[in-house]
Every structure is written in C-alpha cells, then in structure tokens.
Amino acid sequence: MPIRGKTFIADFSRLLVADKPFYNPAMPTIEIKNLSKTYRVYQKQEGLIASVRGLFHREYREVHAVNDINLTVEEGEFVAFLGPNGAGKTTTLKLLSGVINPDQGSVEVLGHVPWERENEYRRKFALVMGQKNQLWWDLPAMESFRLNQHIYCVPKDEFERTRDELCEMLNVTSLLGRPVRELSLGERMKMELIAALIHKPDVLFLDEPTIGLDVVAQHKIQEFLKAYQQEQNNTILLTSHYMKDIEALCKRVVIIANGSIYHDGSLEDIVDQFSGDKIVTLQLHDDRSLEAISKIPNLIEIDAPKIKFRVDRDGVGRVLSQILSEHAVDDIVVEDPPLEEVISNVFSQAEEKGRREVETHS
Numbered sequence: 001m002p003i004r005g006k007t008f009i010a011d012f013s014r015l016l017v018a019d020k021p022f023y024n025p026a027m028p029t030i031e032i033k034n035l036s037k038t039y040r041v042y043q044k045q046e047g048l049i050a051s052v053r054g055l056f057h058r059e060y061r062e063v064h065a066v067n068d069i070n071l072t073v074e075e076g077e078f079v080a081f082l083g084p085n086g087a088g089k090t091t092t093l094k095l096l097s098g099v100i101n102p103d104q105g106s107v108e109v110l111g112h113v114p115w116e117r118e119n120e121y122r123r124k125f126a127l128v129m130g131q132k133n134q135l136w137w138d139l140p141a142m143e144s145f146r147l148n149q150h151i152y153c154v155p156k157d158e159f160e161r162t163r164d165e166l167c168e169m170l171n172v173t174s175l176l177g178r179p180v181r182e183l184s185l186g187e188r189m190k191m192e193l194i195a196a197l198i199h200k201p202d203v204l205f206l207d208e209p210t211i212g213l214d215v216v217a218q219h220k221i222q223e224f225l226k227a228y229q230q231e232q233n234n235t236i237l238l239t240s241h242y243m244k245d246i247e248a249l250c251k252r253v254v255i256i257a258n259g260s261i262y263h264d265g266s267l268e269d270i271v272d273q274f275s276g277d278k279i280v281t282l283q284l285h286d287d288r289s290l291e292a293i294s295k296i297p298n299l300i301e302i303d304a305p306k307i308k309f310r311v312d313r314d315g316v317g318r319v320l321s322q323i324l325s326e327h328a329v330d331d332i333v334v335e336d337p338p339l340e341e342v343i344s345n346v347f348s349q350a351e352e353k354g355r356r357e358v359e360t361h362s
Helices: 003-014 048-054 089-096 141-151 158-168 186-197 216-234 244-249 269-274 287-293 314-327 339-361
Strands: 030-042 060-073 078-082 102-111 125-129 204-209 235-239 252-257 261-268 277-284 299-303 307-313 329-335
Touching: 003 060, 030 089, 048 089, 060 089, 060 261, 078 089, 089 102, 089 204, 089 235, 125 186, 141 158, 141 186, 141 252, 141 269, 158 186, 158 216, 158 252, 186 216, 216 235, 235 287, 252 269, 261 269, 261 339, 269 339, 277 287, 277 339, 287 314, 314 329
Parallel strands: 078 235, 078 252, 125 204, 204 235
Antiparallel strands: 030 060, 030 102, 252 261, 277 307, 277 329, 299 307
C-alpha cells in the first residue's frame, strides 16, 4: 500500500505525542508476573485421505510458548535471554513489545502495559530482530532513518547528531547513499541498529542481532552495543545463540526452556552450578612422561609435549599434586569448559526436566 508522504507522517506522528503517564524511576524497568502464552497448533496428518478428513475434523495440540514466568529487570541492565529453539524467547520479546497479547499474567515496561499499545510506550522502546527487516529494501538506509525521524518526532538537529554519532561508531557513513539490497548482511544489521536507535529508546529488545554474521562483523556489533549501552545506560534484553555475544556483553543470564525460566544469575553462577569439570592443559618438559600421563581418564587431546584432559572440579588439586610429584611439567593451565558446552548441558537438563514433568502430569 503506498504511503502518502507528509500526510501519513503527520498523522502517525500525532499519535505518538500523547501525554506521558506517570512512571516512578525507582520501579523496575521491566516487571513480569505469571506471564503465559499458549498456541493451538493444527496437527496435519500425512496422506491424501488424512488431508481430506482434515477438512471436516481437525486435531490440535496446545503449545505453551510462555508458561507462568516471572522476571524483573532493573534500569541499565544488559540481560541475556537464552534458551534452545522453541523455548519461548522470541514470544516473550513479542509480548514485551506489545506485538501479541498474553493469555494471562501481567507485564509493565517503563510503567506501561505493552499490549495496550500506548503511543508513549512505542516511543520508548525498540525491537530489532535479526531475521526481520525494518528498512526499505530498494531505498538507501538514509531514507528509512528520515522516516523514523518524522514518525518519532525527533527534532532535525537531534536527528542529525544522533545519526552521525551512530554512523561513526559503526563506520557506515560512506554507505548511507547505497540501496539496502546492495549492502552485505553485516552492513544491513548495522543500519538496522541505527534505525532502531534514532529516537534513543530507553529499552532495547534484540532478537539474534548477529545471526549469520562472520566473526569480524559479530565482534564489531558487540563492541558497538557495549559502548552504546554504557554511554546511554539504557536497558537491553538480548537473545542470541552465539555465546561470544553473551560473554562480551551480559553479566546476567536468564535461561528459558519449555516456556519457563530455568535459571537466572550471572555467567559465573551458571559455570559453577552446571559444570562439574575443569579442563587441564599440561606442557610437559619432554616426551618421556607422555605415555604415563596419557593413561589419565577423560583425555581430550595429545599434542606432544602438550596434553589436555578433563578433571572433576573437586579433584583438580589432588590430580595435579600427584602429576607434579612424578613428572616434570613446564606449564599448567586450568580453565572452565567452553561456555557453549556448559549452556548446552543446561539446555539438556532443562528439557529433560520438562519431559519428566509432562510424563508426571500425563
């Protein structure tokens, strides 16, 4: 449907300048209580006969995308929202942004109920989805920025200053005149972030912002988000399957599985609670000790004269003491398992718990 330029912008802008409701800064920025969302999913059977039968009698099953979750996020927090595919992360972000309505429970973001879609609330948050585009595909990103400027009633001077600062931080000033379809995936994501931040939202919801990006592009997005959040002190809720994003940006991690919150704490808490092992790497003085040490259980890798193995967290001191008393070792490194491995274990435990609960109630 064509947009009639200034008429559309003026009408939409007037919607966004309603009186601001009272918001107490001492309150949490995001407060979720007993939030639930269930979908009815059609169960289509295979075969022609089953398809014809489905025209007259359909079978459905219920999917509890979000199941009675409670969560509080304070001003200025950068929170990771993790979970396996289908866990309910994106559904929760859609509920928080007012895109969909819940079946039960309450949410307040900056004192607003998201699904009431108050105009003032829509001026205070932004939602960036790595698999959804908000930019006009055939136009330069600059045109989308200008549209957002008018929609959110951003004064010209402030708009230009914010745009220039963001473009400089992301090093995309020279790309503003190129059609979005000609940009690389990483360049488009940078433009998506700029478009979302033109009106300086107090709350930012990021759903897989680095999906599909190469390592260099991921790192640049991480650096930008970290610097921007520290400067603006806004509240950010991030979902990502890339653990490097989480390690670089988030001190607090919320893990959701089967629609319910399984863990809420720091990264250190997760590693301590869900990883019972340490990874030990020994640099032997020579290869003479290699044969004896290679008989250690839970061996991971041998790259003579280096050897890597897994040890129970409580047994590290005992094992190393024994090795050092019998062999010449030049260097020792003791570290936690990779975060990806730890989080994978958490997901597995959470899904197993969910299956047991379903079997118990069935």
